[in-house]
Amino acid sequence: MMITMMKSYRGKLHLPMLAGVVCALAFLVLLYNERISFLSSTSFMRFNTCAARRAARDATDGGRAKIDDMEEEDKLEYDADICDITEGRWVYNRSIKPLYSDRSCPYLDRQVSCVKNGRPDSDYRYWQWQPDECSLPRFDPNRALRKLKGKRMLFVGDSLQRGQWQSFVCLVESIIPKDQKSMKRGRVHSVFRAKEYNATIEFYWAPFLVESNSDIRIVGDPRKRILKVDSIAKHAKNWLGVDFLLFNTYVWWMSGLKINSLWGSFANGEEGYEELDAPVAYRLGLKTWANWVDSTIDPNKTRVFFTTMSPTHMRPVEWNNKDGIKCSNETRPVKKRGHWGSGSDKRIMKVVGEVIGKMKVPITLLNVTQLSEYRVDAHTKVYTETGGKLLTDEQKADPLHHADCIHWCLPGVPDTWNQIFLAHL
Structure with a gap:
């Protein structure tokens, strides 16, 4: 939901201005009652109060006005509490270069270093997310480090969260003198240290957040993974004393229709588990985290x-590319507004909304799903590694079996997630 400054004209009160006033009053009421701080409205908890204002604005142009065509000077400065970050478009801007590259930042995994791995196109690095009715500030490394001075920031989750962590590190590390920074990589816990700022940017590997038999020694077959949906203490003891905690968990839950869920300890050869539908098991696990x-x-x-x-x-047919092979030959974002594919499970979004909505501790929800849905072009595809080795030419020639349409190239989409993250900080 947005409140937009509307232009006024002498001797006439325009309908968009009136609608804007109504929207502002409605927002104040909502803000008073809202317990959770959101970086954006979400697809499952969206406030539609401002729909009348948008309709009124369109009506002034005979129904032809488009949100996409709103002049930049009409946009508000970004306000995390009122800017609907999910409504917008990707705008190509070659003039603004990424703050780092996979050759300049020494802390990127080879898995996400697409250019270094031979990706020939580079346009995917120059798309910027532009919300409809507010201006999203560019990531400022100096501001980020000032916010972190004397503090710890910990990213917790899966390999996608690790990608966001590496993105954040790479966005700030270039302005830190070489002798004032260090990186300690671990199998579970990794720490980047900015010594001059007495700050750390850390990552903790916990793909389900709750404990599982696939936390450290990864079980390749999803059917053999077992989750202790009521147990989190083993991981969580490592999350104490942190100033900024950023969690994620999703894709590992979607590797099968059923999740082997266990209560209590791993005993009797890990027997005695119960098969649950993925959304049901996810709800149990997320409640354990919330508690x-x-x-x-x-x-x-x-x-x-x-x-x-x-x-x-x-599934390229979902974005009208019937001849595509997964995401392998995509070079541009999807243009269709509100595109939503089968790779995003609305049942999971609903669970997240319901569980977080009942929590006592305020949670800032970073709703990056919709804006990322458009970026079919930005995955690592065949320019990645598997089993610790880069794909062979033979594997690259077989994108149906080897293209990675889960992880993102860096620089890339996770930089935008961190841009939004920092804007809220």
């Missing part, structure tokens, strides 16, 4: 964020 946050976190000392699901793009 830990509510019972452990002091919101006066720690701010908690949750990144919504990162979409996968496996």
